[in-house]
Amino acid sequence: MVMAGVLKNVSSVRLSNRRTERLRTPSFLTPTSVYLTRRSLVVRAAETDANEGKSQVPDKAPSTGGSSFNQLLGIKGAAQETNKWKIRLQLTKPVTWPPLVCGVFCGAAASGNFHWNVEDVSKSIVCMIMSGPCLTGYTQTLNDWYDREIDAINEPYRPIPSGAISENEVITQIWLLLLGGLCLGGLLDMWAGHKNPIVFYLALGGSLISYIYSAPPLKLKQNGWIGNFALGASYISLPWWAGQALFGTLTPDIIVLTLLYSTAGLGIAIVNDFKSIEGDRAHGLQSLPVAFGIDTAKWICVGAVDITQIFIVGLTSNLIVGYLLGAGKPFYALALLGLIIPQVFFQFLYFLKDPIKYDVKYQASAQPFLVLGLLVTALATSH
Numbered sequence: 001m002v003m004a005g006v007l008k009n010v011s012s013v014r015l016s017n018r019r020t021e022r023l024r025t026p027s028f029l030t031p032t033s034v035y036l037t038r039r040s041l042v043v044r045a046a047e048t049d050a051n052e053g054k055s056q057v058p059d060k061a062p063s064t065g066g067s068s069f070n071q072l073l074g075i076k077g078a079a080q081e082t083n084k085w086k087i088r089l090q091l092t093k094p095v096t097w098p099p100l101v102c103g104v105f106c107g108a109a110a111s112g113n114f115h116w117n118v119e120d121v122s123k124s125i126v127c128m129i130m131s132g133p134c135l136t137g138y139t140q141t142l143n144d145w146y147d148r149e150i151d152a153i154n155e156p157y158r159p160i161p162s163g164a165i166s167e168n169e170v171i172t173q174i175w176l177l178l179l180g181g182l183c184l185g186g187l188l189d190m191w192a193g194h195k196n197p198i199v200f201y202l203a204l205g206g207s208l209i210s211y212i213y214s215a216p217p218l219k220l221k222q223n224g225w226i227g228n229f230a231l232g233a234s235y236i237s238l239p240w241w242a243g244q245a246l247f248g249t250l251t252p253d254i255i256v257l258t259l260l261y262s263t264a265g266l267g268i269a270i271v272n273d274f275k276s277i278e279g280d281r282a283h284g285l286q287s288l289p290v291a292f293g294i295d296t297a298k299w300i301c302v303g304a305v306d307i308t309q310i311f312i313v314g315l316t317s318n319l320i321v322g323y324l325l326g327a328g329k330p331f332y333a334l335a336l337l338g339l340i341i342p343q344v345f346f347q348f349l350y351f352l353k354d355p356i357k358y359d360v361k362y363q364a365s366a367q368p369f370l371v372l373g374l375l376v377t378a379l380a381t382s383h
Helices: 002-024 030-054 068-073 084-092 094-111 118-146 148-154 167-192 198-214 224-247 252-271 274-282 288-292 294-309 320-326 330-351 359-380
Strands: none
Touching (some): 068 084, 068 094, 084 167, 094 359, 118 167, 118 198, 167 224, 224 359, 274 288
């Protein structure tokens, strides 16, 4: 009986300790030390898991310490800015202008009627301003406006979700850039003596594509294939068509050729989707990285860029290189093939290694060779 009483008391003490006495247990006792150590290990393990999870989504830029250069270009890692003109410039994303500017020059070269005199150079510069700062700036500002809720997740430091610029200021900028671009298109038609305002029509059509790409209810960017091809065509085909129509005649073979080349633009457009995975998934946008996952989407991206530029035997032999070889201009085809090699190199060096971390480095390294390839194609098809 005595032993039973002792055991009962011991059990009672243990139960009491588990329920009410743990916090009062002296810290030098072994059981409490083990408990705290285990708790610390659990917390550290949770933090490690969380950090590993974060590596799969884009980094959020800090509120301070970002790059002023990135801010002016409109890319991630931008510094916070209070100057409204710098903020307005950031919204237009000047880093996206060069492909449009080069596209106009490619179209002018393909026309066979461009001459290095004051008038033709002035026309081309006005066309570049229409395509780049005005209509691309309109497109980027419009896209940021309709993506403000997504950017609040992906890039909360951007001007609109951060509140650095007001709603009225953004809407005013959208309208001014749109109307400015359309007016320049009409001016170019009058300058070139066009009976049909084809440059104006191209500017209007491109502006419409930009709107339905970003705005509901259509919002083409909800579908990774349709949206990215529309974006690629806008960056490659439309400025080329504008430049060629300004100085010559836009022919059906050039329309087909540039639309095929726009498949490479689709691949370039996919690059921008990797930084937006978190927000796109939260808002139901089926970008290719969301629909297929990061690993599959990055191979789709580089495949679209590379295959478009390489001669494929059989039914796909009418791609860019095949076209140039068929036109009896093998030196241009060899030059284009030579420009593909560094693109593939940078794909493996940066993009395929980590498409989220190295998206900007990849674009800065590889895209100049793609643009040079466009110029080679334009020169080869010059009428």
